[in-house]
Amino acid sequence: MIQNTDTKPNPNVSSEEIDSLLTEIVSSNELHFKWLNTLSLLEHIGSRKIHTSQTGALLSEMVLRHASEEARHAAYFKKLALKVKPEGTQTFEKDSLLCGFSAVSYFQKLDFSVERSFGGENLPKHTKSFLCYLYVTKLIEERAGLVYETYDQILDQKNIGISVKGIIKEEESHLSEMDSQLSKMDPKFESRTLEFREKEQKLFQKYFQNLRKEVFQYSLSK
Template sequence: MIQNTDTKPKPNVSSEEIDSLITEIVSSPELHFRWLNTLSLLEHIGSRKIHTSQSGPLLSEMVLRHASEEARHAAYFKKLALKIKPSSTHSFEKDSLLCGFSAVSYFQKLDISVERSFGRENIPKHTKSFLCYLYVTKLIEERAGSVYEIYDQILDQRQLGISVKGIIKEEESHLSEMDSNLSALDPKFESRTLEFREKEEKLFQKYFQNLRKEVFQYS
């Protein structure tokens, strides 16, 4: 049975703040292109991390499917970016990203934080690696879900002819699978989830501050 982990600490970054910033981003074709290109890079990194950390004879269909879907999301965001600005670069060069270093740092530091938390626990190496994968995915999917939903509402309001509803649906499916596996595998699922959410919130707040600074410097 999945334990109730819906009780979250009050977020340091409100949905209203996220809405306001994404609205500003979408108002500029250049910023919007770079935003989408950065999302593409993050999805690509997610897919690569899955392939790197999860391998060997115990590799499951779920993990293979998740990695392939993250890669497909990366390609889709890249396609949307080029729809917004067809003449732009197809690469992930620094100038084609929106606060790219900070975005990647948020992802990497979250990954490291979760991994370190299991460092002293007497758990088989494969199980530990799998739990880290599940928790990082859960945290990223929770954050992506809240941001993508706000972003999609803005896209609908602006009638830009693009949508991320399909990605939101798949992310929700991933999150459900992560919760189901974690509930079955980790007796500390509930307490550990709350601990990791607090860490993720702090990392996201730092990234959001950097993103807001870059957006308004451009504007």
């Protein structure tokens, strides 16, 4: 798993619920295409956020590498989407996404929530920005650990012919780097992590409920 066992969050959406919904998504080429296209969009947004928030003379190799890997993940998920549905769109139009607005909202609100929590901290602007980047990345990678691994297991079980094992391995590396940096930089690392996880869990639960509703509505229409 991407999480360290001693810091693993207690998700309010169970692994069984995630497994059940992803199994239903994978069973439909249309839903599966939209799911992969949405993951591609989220990875692209992640890369763009890194480039936007982390600039200037203090930019490190780690940040540049992370941004490039997120962009590569976005391209890879798009490639997988088109493998599932070769006639699918090359774009991120609304109808090509699975609960796209809610997925993006989850990411944006998490980013804003973490950024706002540092508003009253007496820290240099660059430090605040870097800490926000580290924490948001950590939270996203922890969630990816729960979702991507379940998803990859389903791909194997169903013999779909695609895999996200390479992405999981790189996300594990990202999380390890975030934890290492945060433990050195933030004396409040443990308490702040618990606080931010609670916020992430609430946001993800809302997104998951919307995702489940959209998949259910799609199933009813068939």
